[in-house]
Amino acid sequence: MARRSDHTREELQEMALSAAETLLDEQGGAALSTRKVASAIGYSVGSLYLVFKNLDDLCWQINARTLDGLTQTLEQQSTDQPPRDRLKAYANAYLDYAREWSHRWALLFDHSTDEGDAPEWLQEKIAALFGLVEIDLAELYPNEKPEDITLAARTLWGGVHGITQLKMRDKLFFGGDSAAQRMTDSLIDRYLDGWSHAEDNAKGDAE
Amino acid sequence: MARRSDHTREELQEMALSAAETLLDEQGGAALSTRKVASAIGYSVGSLYLVFKNLDDLCWQINARTLDGLTQTLEQQSTDQPPRDRLKAYANAYLDYAREWSHRWALLFDHSTDEGDAPEWLQEKIAALFGLVEIDLAELYPNEKPEDITLAARTLWGGVHGITQLKMRDKLFFGGDSAAQRMTDSLIDRYLDGWSHAEDNAKGDAE
DNA sequence: AAGTTAATTGAACAGTGTTCATTAGGTTGA
């Protein structure tokens, strides 16, 4: 067959990504293969290469969607609460998302191209995620320099990410299901308290 | 050839692991293959399967060695300093180790068996790493319940791990080379300050 | 109806992990 034009390029791409995600959810990242995706959408292997540069490209595009979903989930958290609670809600949502889409989450952070870094647009999406945290921190510490807010956001969120990762890989072995959330709560509370404490001292010294 | 007995099983295993590590360091985890390892040590593919259950097993054994090296590095940090400084030194050493052995470090945390968890002995090694942190925290907060120390150690070290991972994957994009260390310092200082703060409050309330 | 075009194919190639019947070097016993 040739020139079927059953689907546009965009449709083909969407079908492939969707099929790949299903495969990923059901069988994990190791099971992702071009032949399986192709046969799942009723096209041949070669057709995938009309729409994706290679399997790596397909993975990055899945990652982009995963990251979009994650960002959306975080954004859906109620804004009608104090920044500190919202940060905790973010962390919780982050943990839940990783739990619900464990294979997608694993692909997002495990997958690394042989050569070169993640694509730019992916990096921008991650930056946007950090941005959410920065907003809350800026609200909590309006007198802080922007650079310090940026550093704090990355520190705090790096921490949440690390806890999530260890949890996902069963390398926490402590305290059952609720442990991870207790840890992110503890992290956020103590980090913010420690920060306030330092600010108070600074003020005290200045005056 | 057969029955050469040039090397014992133990020697063969050591040769294979060592060759695999070299391959890993030079070409990354994706380049690790049974045929390459076999040819590097002058044996055939089949011989590897006399010593390792499969490639996964070989990877786990590399990971064990990586984790041992990491633990040793941390243990070499001077004990002749206050617990807080030692914790920072640990975090620093952790970052340095990940930087120096980036491919080994990536294999350690990316590699996940298709089915089932990491082997038990690996989990014990990780627990031992957490133990180092617990010692310092217990020294800092002698009145804290052991369970709280355990949780805090995992929280803090999960955070350091997360920062390290984002750094390694270039997903921090902030502040150049020194950023990661500034972040772990910030994390440890603020977390400990926040903890002390909370303890003071608790004491104040009680009295 | 014949010609043109390009969407789609799938065989081919080079690689992968894993298995296991075969082989050949070392050891043993006569």
Add this chain to the structure above:
DNA sequence: TCAACCTAATGAACACTGTTCAATTAACTT
């Protein structure tokens, strides 16, 4: 000394993988 045995070591075979690209053929044009 030499045949018998044993077993460490092999590497061909199998079923997979990603990727390419000449060949095919359905649909459009004339």
